[in-house]
Amino acid sequence: EAQVTQNPRYLITVTGKKLTVTCSQNMNHEYMSWYRQDPGLGLRQIYYSMNVEVTDKGDVPEGYKVSRKEKRNFPLILESPSPNQTSLYFCASSSPGQGSRGYTFGSGTRLTVV
């Protein structure tokens, strides 16, 4: 089944403890993105990647890092999480050759930083 898989689904952590949220897609998509969703603010793009080793900042990149060493994986790294990073995170992927299909989203990761 074509899908984007995020792990973990839920995570509670403490301020300053480094964490990684994994994202993997099995559709051979070139494009991958991370979004955070907060009430009243919609979906805001954190980072995106156009292909392996090609990444760029979105609208809210502060406090996050990403890497794209393999086409299928696009992990999101929080080096020193803070409470304002408590949010619902979505990974999404797409392909330029499938522009009519838009983005496929993962199931989301609900992160709480205390």
Added chain:
Amino acid sequence: QQPVQSPQAVILREGEDAVINCSSSKALYSVHWYRQKHGEAPVFLMILLKGGEQKGHEKISASFNEKKQQSSLYLTASQLSYSGTYFCGTVRPSNNAGNMLTFGGGTRLMVKP
């Protein structure tokens, strides 16, 4: 800069119609529409690539006015399954690879029996 969606929320009876608008202050290359049900991930509905283009998905259609930098989503004869939050996502010409997709704040739609 995020596109602006209106209305923020709408309540319908089954069978009624609704229009959701998406407006940008910047020139647009394309517009995406997604629907998100409570507790789930957003699901792609359609993409509009050309000015004036219209597309349809079930009884849901959309238009894109490139000149006005606006898109509208039309829900006809709404069904209970249409309930959810609708997001437009815009891509600007400088990022026409489609990767810098900026979403609006969402429109919450509730369809009642």
